[in-house]
Amino acid sequence: MATVQTPNPAAGDAAAGPAFSPLYQQIKALITRSLQVGEWKPGEAIASEMELAARFRVSQGTVRKAIDELSAENLLVRRQGKGTYVATHSEQQVQYRFLRLVPDEGGKVRVAERRFLDCRRTRAGAEVARALELKTGDPVIQARRLLLFGGRPVVLDDLWLPGGLFKGLTAERLSEHRGALYAFFESDFGVQMIRAEEKLRAVAASAADAPLLGVVQGAPLLSCERRTLTYGDKPVELRRGLYETSAHAYRNELN
Amino acid sequence: MATVQTPNPAAGDAAAGPAFSPLYQQIKALITRSLQVGEWKPGEAIASEMELAARFRVSQGTVRKAIDELSAENLLVRRQGKGTYVATHSEQQVQYRFLRLVPDEGGKVRVAERRFLDCRRTRAGAEVARALELKTGDPVIQARRLLLFGGRPVVLDDLWLPGGLFKGLTAERLSEHRGALYAFFESDFGVQMIRAEEKLRAVAASAADAPLLGVVQGAPLLSCERRTLTYGDKPVELRRGLYETSAHAYRNELN
């Protein structure tokens, strides 16, 4: 490493174009790799900046810039005076990190009751296969659950997971776990949900779904289709949520 | 400035707590101030890093960190070899910077037809006043417009603007301008929209709105309530959009 510069060796340029990549980007990739293979587990501290600088033969400032970006992407969390930690879904603070639904009257009541309605092994249809980058017919696990706030049903989620990554997942284990679903996936299956893409639209409640959410057939529901990705932008979950938004809203910030 | 440190003078600590603020944050505030008072206009280049470093008696690295953050917040745009520019809504690249609606089948057709249905001076009701941080009864301008994609109506927007900031805004001028609405506000009224908060929910089309969007009464629509802010988080627009999402979706990324 050291003072690698222009015709950069670590950055791939086998057949592609110029492909210059600064040192800190290479360091960033190396750290990400370590996270991916589990050198440091979620919730643990990674090596200190000085240690990493020594390991990669680079200045602390360069390691710093790499960690800055990983931290901005929520893969790492810096804690002054303590160290840099691997982000995790298993913490009180970040419960439901990806759920943007907030109650209308600033109530901070976020004690959801969960009901798992279904969980079964099946095979990927064309649409699910495409979203999860599997082949049609590959094994997938499908589950359905209801979230209630203050006793009222608000979210009906259908989710599909690649069978290969979630071996041994059963309805029973789903029902038994405490805390967020992603925390469970992280601790029990080593699958770390890092980022997600969502597509929102308004739909009419179907005859089957309406009673579950306590609305009449045809009532407007917010449909939220989410594709959740892990390291390397590999899709590991497809989720379709139906939100009953008469007392909650999906909150978003634009910059 | 120079080497100001611990019991920081520039950072306010009149009555509050410790209120330590690093140098680069102070520089950031100073640059933001210059943007706010119009020292550099949208689309123009600001002073170079070296010039700013000299002006503020600070190292280039410190200016750099301040600009890094402003650039991450989309207030500034860096262009290697050229300079750092004030962000603007008046560029082909960033047309409809805050509109997250995308067509279903990856069509990149973004040539919206606009129809202004209404524009009138009125007074703020309780709700509008609260959202815009005005007093009930303060003058506001209300407008209504339709966006069509490929000839089909997709978005029905109602918007409220503080009368004091948009003196001389008429239905005619609204209809005549080319390009994005925010570009028009920026160039003709000096109001720069820099970030926004949105609340999404699903609603049923009203008898009045349904025909405008070409749907039947009661059809599900995506309601998008937006509060747009300028420098200092001052609200300068309230907007309520109704999106017909049978062929479009609201796209979001979660990190």
Place this chain on the structure above:
DNA sequence: GAGTGGTCTAGACCACACT
């Protein structure tokens, strides 16, 4: 006090755009 991240500096050199 020792160790960690956070800030600030000064200087060197690289990549890019204009002229």
Place this chain on the structure above:
DNA sequence: GTGTGGTCTAGACCACTCC
């Protein structure tokens, strides 16, 4: 070539946490 932002370094000191 000149000027701009972009990267990298080395060293100093500050703020925070824990022992």
